[in-house]
Amino acid sequence: MEYTLDFDRIKGFVTDKNDKYSFERRKYVRVLPLPSRTTGDRAEYKDGFSTVSAALLRLIEGESLEFTQQADFYEDIIDAGEFDTEETKAIFKEFLQVELGQADRNHVNTIQNIKYIAQPEAIAERKGQTQIIEFFYDVFIRHQHEEIKDIVSCLQSKGLMQDILNVQVKKSRVTLRPKYRVLFKAYSDTFKKDLMALVKSPGFFIENIDELFIHYTFIAMTQIILQTNKFSQFDEINLHTVPFMLNTEKASTWRIGYKEGFQRLKEQVESFYTHEHILNILALNTFTSDENLYYHDYAEILEKAGKDATNSYIASIYKWVNTVYCRYLSLEPKAQYEGQDLDTAYRYMFEMVRKGVPKEHFSRFPLMYTIFITRFYRKNGGSLGTILALNLKQLLLFTAVSVGTKSRIELNELWQELEKRGIALDDDTKMNVVVMLDKLNYIDKKSDSGDAQYVKSIL
Incomplete structure (x- = not known):
């Protein structure tokens, strides 16, 4: 078998009808759910994340991602039932309008209420959120759908009213085509x-x-951004x-x-397009x-x-960059194939391709992430700019799930559990976390010296 890039297929992918080079993506590999256009599909979450949560909970239950309370919403539910009088029908319609018309983040006390939070009316916001929903579903839910559904099902109310309220949602069910890949099993297990x-x-x-x-x-x-920037050293096990x-x-x-927070992430995503x-x-x-x-899969x-297959593949990368890409972009090749290893070839390809990527992609693409x-x-770090920070609600949530269903865990175990969820704290922040949890009576001290401190259950 020959181990090379397929130049003919690549040409069909990267060139338009006028034989001009086009920086396409997402046809064969879908990496991040980030738009590259100025407008049209960018979510800004000005009203929070509840519409995304609602869609994900509907998908977990095998219902529709899309849900809006259009004019015929209540009529469709009512038409599915039978009423002895018009007065009874009118009373029930009024009940629905009161019960479901308040379905927003300020009026929820059941999972059913969340599921009936409608998608955003603004088209750009809805499209942007849909990309995030599809990404999350593929990465965390699809491969363990039944297990996740069984976990969440205990929160679903049962009975006739549940069936009635589900009529409109279930009726418009759609099947999502898989787009994104599960790369980090540790995260999906922890989720x-x-x-x-x-x-x-x-x-x-x-x-929460x-x-x-x-x-x-x-x-x-x-994690995808940080690991992909390592090219063939991408690590699906040892996570940052x-x-x-x-x-x-x-x-x-x-x-x-x-030093290693927002500014680092901003730099890491700048050229990610x-x-x-590639x-x-x-x-x-x-x-x-x-x-x-x-990269690491290849x-x-x-x-x-x-070795022969590897060398043939690497040589084809240099040949495509130098004889095809550079010609389209009027660039001068910077290196020839002289036995370089695969990672060096990837980095050369990245360096050369990046020179031709339109500047607007480097400004628009990272924008939704930031x-x-x-x-x-x-x-707000003042002159230091944006600082990655957790508020009290977030801290209590991650502390709660870190302790889980245990009555308590050792303090050192809390730091380990937070790291499993991608959260690193320096020593000063750890001290402040202990002070805050102690004030809320979630710290159990075995002695006044502070030895053998425990974090009590929040759930």
Whole structure:
């Protein structure tokens, strides 16, 4: 078998009808749910995350992602029932309008109320949120759908009223085509574990499910960015943590939350559109038709195929960059193939392709990611800019799921559990967390010296 890029197929992918080069993506590999246009499909979450949570909960129950309360919404539900008098029908319609007309984040006390939060009316917001919903569903739910459904089902109310209220939602059910790949099993396992803990306290679940979905969305996107930037050294097992502070702390330049937090993530995502384009090019090769493969996947395939296959593949990368891409973009090749390894070839390809990517992609593409961060994790650091920070609600949620259904855990175990959820805290923040939890009576001290401290259950 020949191990090379397929130049003919790549040409069909990257050139338009006028034979001009086009920086396409998402056809063979779907990496991040981020738009690259100025308008049209960018979510800003000005009203929070509840509409995303509602859609995800509907999907978990096998219902429709899309849901709006249009003019015929109540009529369709009423038409599905039978009434002895017009007066009874009118009373029931009034009940529905009161019960479901208040379905927003300020009037929910059951999972059913959340599920009936309608999608945003603004088209751009709805499209942007739909991309996030599809991403989350594929990464955390699809491969363990039945398990997740069984966990959440205990929160569903049972009986005739439940059946009546579900008529409109279930009627418009659609099947989502898989788009994104599960890359980090550890996160999907921890997400499932967190859901299992939260359902033990329905009120806490209802109050905090938005924050849980927000965090796993953020940490999955962030991990993909950090790992993909490592090219063939992408690691699906040893995951990065992200440093957070508490939003009540004072930021300083020496704090790890400043050095390795928002500014680092902003830099890591700046040129990421280049990866999205390159990975789709690499998918067009002569030896596999699999989609959603990353740099490290090809490294594994080639390692099994042998040295000759690897060298042939690397040579084809240099040939395509130097004789095809550079010609289209009027660039001068910077290196020739002289036995370089695979990772060096990837980095050369990235360097050259990045030179041709339109500047607007580098400004538009990262924007939704940074909007997401600043909307849900931002602390204003003054002259230091945006600082990644947790508020009290987020801290209590992650503490609660870290302790889980146990009566208590050791304090050191709390830090380990937070790291499993992508959260790293420096020593100053850890001290502040202990002080805050102690004030709320969630710290159990075995002695006045502070030895053998425990974190008590919040659920």
